[in-house]
Amino acid sequence: xxxxxxxxxxxxxxxxxxxxxxxxxxxxxxxxxxxxxxxxxxxxxxxxxxxxxxxxxxxxxxxxxxxxxxxxxxxxxxxxxxxxxxxxxxxxxxxxxxxxxxxxxxxxxxxxxxxxxxxxxxxxxxxxxxxxxxxxxxxxxxxxxxxxxxxxxxxxxxxxxxxxxxxxxxxxxxxxxxxxxxxxxxxxxxxxxxxxxxxxxxxxxxxxxxxxxxxxxxxxxxxxxxxxxxxxxxxxxxxxxxxxxxxxxxxxxxxxxxxxxxxxxxxxxxxxxxxxxxxxxxxxxxxxxxxxxxxxxxxxxxxxxxxxxxxxxxxxxxxxxxxxxxxxxxxxxxxxxxxxxxxxxxxxxxxxxxxxxxxxxxxxxxxxxxxxxxxxxxxxx
Amino acid sequence: xxxxxxxxxxxxxxxxxxxxxxxxxxxxxxxxxxxxxxxxxxxxxxxxxxxxxxxxxxxxxxxxxxxxxxxxxxxxxxxxxxxxxxxxxxxxxxxxxxxxxxxxxxxxxxxxxxxxxxxxxxxxxxxxxxxxxxxxxxxxxxxxxxxxxxxxxxxxxxxxxxxxxxxxxxxxxxxxxxxxxxxxxxxxxxxxxxxxxxxxxxxxxxxxxxxxxxxxxxxxxxxxxxxxxxxxxxxxxxxxxxxxxxxxxxxxxxxxxxxxxxxxxxxxxxxxxxxxxxxxxxxxxxxxxxx
Numbered sequence: 001x002x003x004x005x006x007x008x009x010x011x012x013x014x015x016x017x018x019x020x021x022x023x024x025x026x027x028x029x030x031x032x033x034x035x036x037x038x039x040x041x042x043x044x045x046x047x048x049x050x051x052x053x054x055x056x057x058x059x060x061x062x063x064x065x066x067x068x069x070x071x072x073x074x075x076x077x078x079x080x081x082x083x084x085x086x087x088x089x090x091x092x093x094x095x096x097x098x099x100x101x102x103x104x105x106x107x108x109x110x111x112x113x114x115x116x117x118x119x120x121x122x123x124x125x126x127x128x129x130x131x132x133x134x135x136x137x138x139x140x141x142x143x144x145x146x147x148x149x150x151x152x153x154x155x156x157x158x159x160x161x162x163x164x165x166x167x168x169x170x171x172x173x174x175x176x177x178x179x180x181x182x183x184x185x186x187x188x189x190x191x192x193x194x195x196x197x198x199x200x201x202x203x204x205x206x207x208x209x210x211x212x213x214x215x216x217x218x219x220x221x222x223x224x225x226x227x228x229x230x231x232x233x234x235x236x237x238x239x240x241x242x243x244x245x246x247x248x249x250x251x252x253x254x255x256x257x258x259x260x261x262x263x264x265x266x267x268x269x270x271x272x273x274x275x276x277x278x279x280x281x282x283x284x285x286x287x288x289x290x291x292x293x294x295x296x297x298x299x300x301x302x303x304x305x306x307x308x309x310x311x312x313x314x315x316x317x318x319x320x321x322x323x324x325x326x327x328x329x330x331x332x333x334x335x336x337x338x339x340x341x342x343x344x345x346x347x348x349x350x351x352x353x354x355x356x357x358x359x360x361x362x363x364x365x366x367x368x369x370x371x372x373x374x375x376x377x378x379x380x381x
Numbered sequence: 382x383x384x385x386x387x388x389x390x391x392x393x394x395x396x397x398x399x400x401x402x403x404x405x406x407x408x409x410x411x412x413x414x415x416x417x418x419x420x421x422x423x424x425x426x427x428x429x430x431x432x433x434x435x436x437x438x439x440x441x442x443x444x445x446x447x448x449x450x451x452x453x454x455x456x457x458x459x460x461x462x463x464x465x466x467x468x469x470x471x472x473x474x475x476x477x478x479x480x481x482x483x484x485x486x487x488x489x490x491x492x493x494x495x496x497x498x499x500x501x502x503x504x505x506x507x508x509x510x511x512x513x514x515x516x517x518x519x520x521x522x523x524x525x526x527x528x529x530x531x532x533x534x535x536x537x538x539x540x541x542x543x544x545x546x547x548x549x550x551x552x553x554x555x556x557x558x559x560x561x562x563x564x565x566x567x568x569x570x571x572x573x574x575x576x577x578x579x580x581x582x583x584x585x586x587x588x589x590x591x592x593x594x595x596x597x598x599x600x601x602x603x604x605x606x607x608x609x610x611x612x613x614x615x616x617x618x619x620x621x622x623x624x625x626x627x628x629x630x631x632x633x634x635x636x637x638x639x640x641x642x643x644x645x646x647x648x649x650x651x652x653x654x655x656x657x658x659x660x661x662x663x664x665x666x667x668x669x670x671x672x
Contacts, residue, residue, distance in 0.1 A: 002564035006475035023510040184407040208592025306500020308595040368498035
């Protein structure tokens with residue numbers, strides 16, 4: 001009875017990971033299979049020879065960044081009308097009758113292009129097809145503005161590269177400092193201070209990230225701004241410093257553990273040959289734990305990659321491809337936290353965000369499995 | 382041929398310097414922590430009062446206290462801990478005491494490690510998709526608590542595993558030798574000795590849960606709801622999200638920032654208190670029981 005219940009609860013762990021995977025795929029895959037303009041019809045003036053538009057051209061027409069002749073249309077100015085700019089023409093109090101009259105009169109303009117629900121479409125306009133390729137939209141574009149109507153920009157590169165950039169910078173802080181603290185704690189720290197040091201790490205690792213982010217915003221960000229003469233201190237660097245700092249305890253405790261597990265034989269052989277403490281550390285102990293150093297680094301990378309609130313608060317949140325530590329960035333988790341609350345459940349935006357979540361999940365999964373695979377090989381040695 | 386004695390080893394100044402350097406770096410961690418906490422105490426201390434903790438927000442969020450988000454956080458974290466502790470301890474017991482150490486055991490171990498590495502925001506997505514939308518709980522205390530309990534499972538499982546396997550083998554064997562069944566041994570011997578360590582783990586997990594922000598964003602937290610929840614199916618404000626809201630959406634920074642410092646100080650004090658209580662518990666355990 002007891003044992004059966006315990007086994008059942010252990011099996012729920014398997015269910016749980018399966019559930020997480022299932023739901024991320026279920027909600028994320030529609031970003032690849034659905035179109036953001038479901039329910040809308042694109043249409044042009046009947047005398048306009050254009051039959052088909054690529055998503056990019058169509059978006060540019062709506063943004064008035066492109067003229068009709070460039071896509072084989074007539075030499076007339078573009079008049080884009082879609083659900084969300086209708087209000088600007090007819091006012092927010094317009095009755096359906098008024099909107100219909102307005103649309104019918106606009107349908108006479110030769111340069112018109114509309115994106116409207118079918119029931120609103122003026123009869124005289126001719127529908128055209130807009131080609132939307134999900135892969136292209138997600139992977140070949142470099143802009144992220146998922147709420148742009150009627151054709152959102154959902155290029156994931158700024159976010160993905162933002163995440164990787166912050167993780168890389170954070171690791172530059174975490175790995176060296178973590179290893180240094182591990183060496184100090186394992187080799188030099190008086191035993192009576194060993195436990196307090198561990199508690200210190202625990203406290204730092206356990207600080208609520210939203211509080212650390214707030215501290216960063218009020219103290220670190222203005223300081224960076226002054227130090228580097230920036231227009232804003234909200235940069236990848238600010239996020240990386242805080243994230244790196246918060247992850248040091250993880251790196252340090254993993255490294256410290258493996259340092260103290262180095263076989264005594266090796267250490268004593270080294271001392272026996274006349275090596276000093278530091279020679280033993282640098283030439284015997286560190287090489288002996290290189291596999292677990294890699295494991296610890298991978299786990300730290302996973303931790304930094306997934307941190308949400310700090311980045312959301314201090315990194316400036318601009319979805320641009322980062323070019324220096326001082327550019328503002330936006331990461332995958334920060335995007336999820338910032339936008340998911342506003343994306344209606346089931347909308348294209350919602351599914352795109354789950355697609356980002358899926359990518360984040362797979363990235364951390366790979367890091368963790370790699371770490372798991374590398375780790376035991378050393379215990380055997 | 383006479384034996385030549387080695388020269389007296391020279392003092393290696395380079396090494397001493399290196400040691401001092403890494404000592405300085407290591408202790409700078411403490412200085413940084415004190416810097417962060419000291420700053421919050423300095424700025425938040427002025428705001429905190431009994432009234433701040435026990436009354437509701439007023440004038441949007443620009444005045445008054447933080448009682449509703451504080452109560453909401455405690456509700457959600459406690460409920461999450463109850464669920465997580467039940468499931469986590471049972472799983473830990475299974476892994477440590479009852480499972481055949483075969484393929485299934487290794488698979489579950491790998492999964493626990495993997496779950497520990499999944500970012501908390503992904504748990505939030507999962508909680509939204511499963512509890513809020515698919516099951517239809519809506520943004521509610523229950524949905525948030527379930528999400529957070531999943532998040533806390535890996536820590537709680539690890540902790541339970543360590544607690545149970547820390548109980549000395551002799552005691553377990555003696556009980557089995559007296560004719561007790563494995564289940565009896567577990568309930569009468571193992572869990573009683575492991576009890577203090579289990580509690581330590583729960584305290585630590587509670588500290589972590591109180592500070593989590595990302596998973597509650599889409600599953601529980603209301604932006605502004607100055608009332609106390611009456612049932613687990615209602616949404617509630619929560620302290621970390623309230624702090625985030627104060628930081629980012631205040632139009633009048635001069636008035637919202639003091640509130641934010643107060644909220645941050647309360648949040649940090651809670652998590653710090655729990656972490657340190659757990660540390661002291663564990664330290665005393667180590668001294669008393671050499672298990």
